[in-house]
Amino acid sequence: MSSTPEPRTFEVRHVQMARAAFAALAALMITFSPDHSASVGLSVFSGFAIATGIVLLLASWLVYAAGTRWPAITLGVFAAIAGMASGIAGLRTATLFFSVVISWALVTGLVETIAGWLGRKRATSTVVKNEFRDSLTVGILTLALGVALLFVPVQYALQYYIEDAGQTFTLTGITIGVGLLGAYAALVAVFLAIAALSPRPASVESAQTEKPGGTA
Secondary structure, eight states: OSOOOOOOOOHHHHHHHHHHHHHHHHHHHHHHSOOHHHHHHHHHHHHHHHHHHHHHHHHHTTTTTTTOOOOHHHHHHHHHHHHHHOOGGGGGGGHHHHHHHHHHHHHHHHHHHHHHEEEEEEHHHHHHHHHHHHHHHHHHHHHHHHHHTTTTTOEEEEEEEEETTTTEEEEEHHHHHHHHHHHHHHHHHHHHHHHHSSSSTSSSGGGGGSHHHHOO
């Protein structure tokens, strides 16, 4: 009897593609919305975080083997909590946006960075190393979002006049914050889509059969 593990119906690339799709949707909603208020930013983030959390929690059982599930479960739980916290319509303020998104970005970014680094260090095959490298990259991007938002003053407001439009506009801290979230979502969407669609040798053991913890 062959000792080779049977391939799973769902693989790491499926998780990456699902995450890419939700990130792309969030990026598009922010990009094409003329309103970058706290209400819109939290609404988009809530849907993105909850959807991503569900994907990761399902993946922890459908994709990853026992002993490798902790990153997906941790990321999924924190994403779901952040999404629900930002989903209360009456509390959608600029302060809540920065508090929730920064906390989510720093916590999940750190978890995914550590999981990716440890997994890449211990992995034995090139494909598995690449999958952990993808996790490491997404973790670093998420940490970068959290750090960038820390430097945006919540009450910042700059008025400027555009002569061609004949109007005065105001650039606020929440506008910058929501814009940074949209830029982050776009980067993650493109990166994970490329990672998911990259060719993988069929004979190589997938990441979920590795012993060290990892995530996608």
